[in-house]
Amino acid sequence: MKQSLCALFLAILAVAGCSSKTGQSSESTSQSVRLTGAGSTFVYPIMTQWISQFQSAHAGMQINYQSIGSGGGIQQVKAGLVDFGASDAALDDKQLASMQPMIQIPESAGPVCITYNLPELKQPLRLTAAALSGIYLGTIKNWRDPAIAHSNPGVTLPNKTIIVVHRSEGSGTTNIFTTYLSTVNATWAKNVGQGIAVNWPAPGSLGGKGSEGVTGIVKQSEGSIGYTELNYATNNHLPVAMIENKAGKWVTPTSAGATAAIAAFTDALAKDVRTPIVDPPASAPDAYPISGFTFLLIPKDGANKSNREALKAFVQFIITTGQDQADSLDYSKLPDSVIQLDGTLIGQMTAAGQPLQ
């Protein structure tokens, strides 16, 4: 008995030994540069485009991106398991302090649109900041509320309870939306706050899993309102509300509207790339007020020089050539000012303490 157990263990050890050996040899023979990234699901569609383009232009380059969610991306880059992370929410000072020095690079932006299910309406619904935050706070309960009716003259709104829909899981979209509500509404800022998941105050609100969950609930429920990334609303042919910006103009969510919003924050972004790009000043009349960046998280320093150079080239590609794809996938192009800013940020990357070429 004992002997046979020993034999079995020996056999297992032998097998394990063999497999680890083969693992080593395969690593040493591969000469190509391999980069791994992880994080945001929001950037996944455009990230795969960027990766395939970059790989076809650079032979021997292998980039692997795991869309496991921003939180997971932050954890992995913190633990040094991946070369870069992608997050829909920028890291705050407390998070930065707990990690090795990080560079945060805004790499694409997108508007968050307000979608609704009111079959009676023939033209786009118009919502002021006050109306939108009232609905999500639960203080505006009926579509006939004067706060909504006032900005939709000549429209008969239904006498229906508003069904408030939000994302059930932590999401960058929620972060953008709640950042906007916190900026325009003091009560929201005080009682709820901003983040990738919040304590939704409206009683009886519904949470949908993922953007497809939110659009699914909105499509099904008459009288509902929800928020989602622009491409989900356009793909599902859902109506989107026009939002009043600071200039007093009614703006439809478009990728260009988000780009205009970013451009309005150029100076503030140069000081801190984490500046929220919601509710831009009245000087930008075409800006759509609810949009946000997604960020690449890159450790400032790394040991492997060829990996670091490849990573730098990839990020350089993303913020220049890569931006041309943005529009076709309903992401917003970065304005030139931010591209320049990103360029200086990438310049801070080092390998083993030495600046890169």
Next chain:
Amino acid sequence: MTTTDLAAPAGNGFTGVWRRLRNFDLGDSVAYSITLLAGTGIFILVGVLLVELWLNSRLARHEFGWKFLFTSIWDPIAQHFGALPFLYGTLVTSLLALIIAIPLGLGTAIFLVELVPAWLSDWLAFIIDLLAAVPSVVYGLLGIFVLVPIIRSGVEPFLQSTLGSLPLFQGPAYGFGFLAAGVVLGIMVVPFIVSVSREVLLAVPQEQREAALSLGATQWEAASQVVVPYARSGIFGSIFLALARALGETMAVTMVIGNDPSIHTSLFASGYSIAAVIANEFAEATSTLYIHVLIELGLILFGLTFILNALARLLILATVRRGTVRP
């Protein structure tokens, strides 16, 4: 002579070792070791799981203590967390699922065993087994696109007009909520009850039926008063298997429950379950406390399943009588 002398011990040695090996019966002992490894592996796995859940929830346990179980605030921004709405949602939806699934499943099993010819019974059982293999996300989609509209425009208004005086059936009809989640879960766990109960009912000796029939019992009386009580223990087993499935179900529940961490008496209101909140928020949980809170919820679900299974064992022990079929 000398050569044979030298050769003889060698030959003896070889055949001796061979014989000893044969006597030792290598095949049996290898099989024994493999099954022993597999068996202990399960215990080790459960142990590792518990230790991991315990260690990785320490921040949450230190921060909130037992209060965590009785707090109903869920505010990731202010880092205030409580498990009560999730516990409530998990228990309510699972209970609802059992209320729907037990009569349906047991009825189907009795029908398949007692009333249908054997060949048809096998075919129907095969189809029901297939239902158990349908991925839960498919049930979730079925819930969103078929059940929720029916519940919103048919079931909920009906319940409200007939039983609306009960607090269980009040409030606006959204479709999404405890009721929808309970119904979807009920549909999902029916195959488990049917499949296991059918096997147990089939195992009831034919003599039992014949005896009942010969005493003048109708077919239904024989089934309900002789066959089902005989198989009671196995049927309980199937119900607890279904309960375990319902408690841990994630995807289908999160798609229809409304994902609102609050407690409502009304079944029409939206709620949340433990498994759903872990799946929803884990990937994007950024702070360590937040992650530990979600892992503690996992620990609670583990504990809940354990307690309910223990209660199930006790129930079976208390109700089992001589002559029943053990599952």
